[in-house]
Amino acid sequence: MxxxxxxxxxxxxxxxGSFSTYQLxxxxxxxxxxxxxxxxxxxxxxKKEMPISFDHDCREGICGACSMVINGQPHGPxxxxxxxxxxxxxxxxxxxxxxxxxRAKAFPVVRDLVVDRSAFDRIIQVGGFVSVNTGQAQDANSxxxxxxxxxxxFDAATCIGCGACVAACPNASAMLFTSAKVSHLGILPQGQVxxxxxxxxxxxxxxxxxxxxxxxxxxxxxxxxxxxxxENIARMNRAYIGSVLGSETSVS
Amino acid sequence: xxLEGKVPPGSLGEKWTKFKSTVPLVAPNNKRRIEIIVxxxxxxxxxxxxxxxxxxxxxxxxxxxxxPRRAHSIAAQGGxxxxxxxxxxxxxxxxxxxxxxxxxxxxxxxxxxxxxxxVSRNIIDQAVAQGVPFARDxxxxxDNRSFGGVQVSRTFYARGQTGQQLLIGAYQALSRQIALxxxxxxxxxxxxxxxxxxxxxxxxxxxxxxxxxxERYAAHCVVLATGGYGNVFYLSTNAMNCNVSAAxxxxxxxxxxxxxxxxxxxxxxxxxxxxxxxxxxxMSESLRNDGRVWVPKKLEDAKAIREGKKTGLDxxxxxxxxxxxxxxxxxxxxxxxxxxxxxAKVACDEGLGVSPTGLAVFLDFAAAVQxxxxxxxxxxxxxxxxxxxxxxxxxxxxxxxxGNLFEMYExxxxxxxxxxxxxxxxxxxxxxxxxxxxxxxxxxxPGLFALGEAxxxxxxxxxxxxSALMQGLADGYFVIPxxxxxxxxxxIRTPKFDPDSEAFMxxxxxxxxxxxxxxxxKGNQSVESFHRRLGKIMWDYCGMSRNADGxxxxxxxxxxxxxxxxxxxFVPGSNDEYNPELEKALRVAxxxxxxxxxxxxxxxxxxxxxxxxxxxYQTEEGEALRRDDEFAYVAAWEYTGWDDEPVLHKEELMFExxxxxxRSYK
Ligand SMILES: Cc1cc2nc3c(=O)[nH]c(=O)nc-3n(C[C@H](O)[C@H](O)[C@H](O)COP(=O)(O)OP(=O)(O)OC[C@H]3O[C@@H](n4cnc5c(N)ncnc54)[C@H](O)[C@@H]3O)c2cc1C
Ligand code: SF4
Ligand code: FES
Numbered sequence: 001m002x003x004x005x006x007x008x009x010x011x012x013x014x015x016x017g018s019f020s021t022y023q024l025x026x027x028x029x030x031x032x033x034x035x036x037x038x039x040x041x042x043x044x045x046x047k048k049e050m051p052i053s054f055d056h057d058c059r060e061g062i063c064g065a066c067s068m069v070i071n072g073q074p075h076g077p078x079x080x081x082x083x084x085x086x087x088x089x090x091x092x093x094x095x096x097x098x099x100x101x102x103r104a105k106a107f108p109v110v111r112d113l114v115v116d117r118s119a120f121d122r123i124i125q126v127g128g129f130v131s132v133n134t135g136q137a138q139d140a141n142s143x144x145x146x147x148x149x150x151x152x153x154f155d156a157a158t159c160i161g162c163g164a165c166v167a168a169c170p171n172a173s174a175m176l177f178t179s180a181k182v183s184h185l186g187i188l189p190q191g192q193v194x195x196x197x198x199x200x201x202x203x204x205x206x207x208x209x210x211x212x213x214x215x216x217x218x219x220x221x222x223x224x225x226x227x228x229x230x231e232n233i234a235r236m237n238r239a240y241i242g243s244v245l246g247s248e249t250s251v252s
Numbered sequence: 253x254x255l256e257g258k259v260p261p262g263s264l265g266e267k268w269t270k271f272k273s274t275v276p277l278v279a280p281n282n283k284r285r286i287e288i289i290v291x292x293x294x295x296x297x298x299x300x301x302x303x304x305x306x307x308x309x310x311x312x313x314x315x316x317x318x319x320p321r322r323a324h325s326i327a328a329q330g331g332x333x334x335x336x337x338x339x340x341x342x343x344x345x346x347x348x349x350x351x352x353x354x355x356x357x358x359x360x361x362x363x364x365x366x367x368x369x370x371v372s373r374n375i376i377d378q379a380v381a382q383g384v385p386f387a388r389d390x391x392x393x394x395d396n397r398s399f400g401g402v403q404v405s406r407t408f409y410a411r412g413q414t415g416q417q418l419l420i421g422a423y424q425a426l427s428r429q430i431a432l433x434x435x436x437x438x439x440x441x442x443x444x445x446x447x448x449x450x451x452x453x454x455x456x457x458x459x460x461x462x463x464x465x466x467e468r469y470a471a472h473c474v475v476l477a478t479g480g481y482g483n484v485f486y487l488s489t490n491a492m493n494c495n496v497s498a499a500x501x502x503x504x505x506x507x508x509x510x511x512x513x514x515x516x517x518x519x520x521x522x523x524x525x526x527x528x529x530x531x532x533x534x535m536s537e538s539l540r541n542d543g544r545v546w547v548p549k550k551l552e553d554a555k556a557i558r559e560g561k562k563t564g565l566d567x568x569x570x571x572x573x574x575x576x577x578x579x580x581x582x583x584x585x586x587x588x589x590x591x592x593x594x595x596a597k598v599a600c601d602e603g604l605g606v607s608p609t610g611l612a613v614f615l616d617f618a619a620a621v622q623x624x625x626x627x628x629x630x631x632x633x634x635x636x637x638x639x640x641x642x643x644x645x646x647x648x649x650x651x652x653x654x655g656n657l658f659e660m661y662e663x664x665x666x667x668x669x670x671x672x673x674x675x676x677x678x679x680x681x682x683x684x685x686x687x688x689x690x691x692x693x694x695x696x697x698p699g700l701f702a703l704g705e706a707x708x709x710x711x712x713x714x715x716x717x718x719s720a721l722m723q724g725l726a727d728g729y730f731v732i733p734x735x736x737x738x739x740x741x742x743x744i745r746t747p748k749f750d751p752d753s754e755a756f757m758x759x760x761x762x763x764x765x766x767x768x769x770x771x772x773x774k775g776n777q778s779v780e781s782f783h784r785r786l787g788k789i790m791w792d793y794c795g796m797s798r799n800a801d802g803x804x805x806x807x808x809x810x811x812x813x814x815x816x817x818x819x820x821x822f823v824p825g826s827n828d829e830y831n832p833e834l835e836k837a838l839r840v841a842x843x844x845x846x847x848x849x850x851x852x853x854x855x856x857x858x859x860x861x862x863x864x865x866x867x868x869y870q871t872e873e874g875e876a877l878r879r880d881d882e883f884a885y886v887a888a889w890e891y892t893g894w895d896d897e898p899v900l901h902k903e904e905l906m907f908e909x910x911x912x913x914x915r916s917y918k
Binding site: 030031032039045046049050056057059060061062063064085087089110111114117118120124125126128129130131133134135136137138139140141144145146147150151153154157160161184185188191 | 299302303306317318319320321322324326327336338374376377378379380381382383385386387388389390391392393394410411413416417420423424425427428430431437439462491492493525526528529530531533660663664665666729730733778780781822824825829830832833
């Protein structure tokens, strides 16, 4: 099939970016979206031009590296699918596809479609862990965990840290990402000891990174490739209020 | 050079315990003065950096990824082994040790493997304490599944995302140390050289990938946990950015590369669909529990399927060859990976392949659907169910077991595997070879350690499923924190090293020169095109089966390709910017050197064992012929400059506890 691509090109964070238009003639429906961009990049290199930069690695929907907005939707039109798992059979001959980076104040552009998501790492660093040193653990079966509880924790833990939730949100809020970690650890007995401190610290860091507030638009859930539910946000809000009210714990 | 494994004396079961209680320690006040560089944040690197930080060392940790959480380990699907014997099915440390030695076709060190089996149990405890949500049963206890090549259930799993959950656990432990200041994290930094001072590894040169700046970092020692080299083959199940450069640069500085020809080809991957293909996707080994592998018996049927005139469904039962069940009645579809992969190649080489490229066999769930459907109907009290009911119920059971894999298959191929048999083909998956290390995980360069897939230590000539995650975490959490003391205890009075000293400046210049060299070629061919060509040579001649003539001509081709690269590659842009093409160019240049050593090693090893199949060495039935008398050794290669041949060093393998036997799956 033939496609017209409008791709955001930006040399670095300090330069202004703009769209460039490219034509591709021979796109196979079996290609993945990123393979289609590979083909375009090969053509650019042949013309001695700079190829389009985009983050990617596993190409299996699990590392969370790939990140672009395709026709207005983070990770493109298919639900529950990362960009790397999107295949060209979902597009038609003659389509025009607009490709942009994830846009958010807290995710500055590095180059073209690559953004800096290290704010997510810093949110985890302030409390997204269980404080247990290597070798301090007791036998793994000494605390039974109800199957459904483990499964709920797992659902929250499948977040791949891609940032699509932020890109989808009109306020560029990181509530879905942050709440997924707060839930994952807060649901499990192993994570409950530090739960109060954790939720306060992570929410505070999230605000400091410049992510916006949550106004219950729920676009994050719709665009999340891993189906992380907004129930996690509700759970985090409850945990946060609970941790501030009637508690000695406070993170200032 | 004499290679010493440094396995401690004593009986197998006591070696590690004794070692731990006698290894020289570094006191807490001294740890604070010592700096360690860890390169890599996969399971091995993240667990090592976190644990060394907890112990009080000053750690600097590097990854080329934008976040430690994106390391390739994240993609592991199936599970992690541990000798917990929670199922009470007769598992033990010794059994895990034995299975690993045997599965590796008797080409690994007994002492190392036994230690791995011992610490496997601590890994599960640690991961659960960190909040890794492993699968559990209704009693709330941990669940297990079985993997190929073993007779017990010892694999712990978190749905199909075990690597992700374990890596997130290690990443969180690492994040905690970063916040505490004991680990300084350098994201988007690629190590491009090792710096040696007086023969010992004392630092690295790294490129800041965002700015292109070349930076010098000094430490008392360097730990490489930089993963495997499967991407030499261009197409593999590895993440796109996996590369051999860190390990290869260490080799260029004197470290030895051990058993590089031992690569694992996984039998169940989604076949190549076109020349734009960038990577291959694994379909978990667990599918072979229920899927039956077959090709048509008749060449004309295979041809008709390739041309789209027939599908698998049109082939009558008596015209199908379930070749694994036929050739290996005892293990059937569950033979080990290397055996299954070769058999698929044989079938396709005979012209029986079923995809347009001719390189695919069927993995068929129809029989499983029928079997499960009937049994489900029975359970639900439906007597004399009709065919549609059986199929409906059976598909439901299959969906419960493999739903996410079937979905992934459909996303990629656009075909519904519930209705049409899946098409699969082997693909490069894992590399057993790697930097030579002794029992302490130290290379022959003092102060340079290698962990995880980057070393060669534990899997011999073939790795069993669910054992890589175990090894990475064993190395990082439980081995290196002890063994690093053997080196550092002599360094407690050594002051910090100066990154402006001569050795560092020299290494920095070498890196800059190398970058200028590839940028200045200004030829006409893309880096990618060289990588593809290299991959094709390696796959055709040093892949699933190898022979001396092929290997010799392949070596010549790789040498020519390397020459052409330095004459005609085109790398756009400059060093002083974010430039992924430049990153790739340096990696592909190293792959081309590594490829040659793999070929040499394959030529040298005149036997067939594990993942290494030499056509000259097979039984009359076409099975691998191992030659223990001559080849029960580790082949460790020393780089001496391309004008001279690399030098082979041998470490003889001593088997004091297990008897060497021929693997048979018939
Ligand atoms: C699809 C797939 C499924 C798998 N499933 C399983 C499974 O179910 N069970 C199992 O046991 N094993 C499995 N494996 C194998 C297993 O995942 C890997 O062997 C293991 O995760 C490797 O871990 P590692 O820490 O050694 O390296 P990696 O996870 O590859 O990490 C390497 C790290 O080094 C960094 N790095 C590399 N070079 C440099 C450099 N020059 N400068 C800076 N940083 C660098 C990278 O950024 C990365 O952080 C699977 C593998 C694949 C491909
Ligand atoms: S919550 Fe979903 S969209 Fe947000 S980072 Fe996690 S996986 Fe990505
Ligand atoms: S490249 Fe890893 S999730 Fe897309």
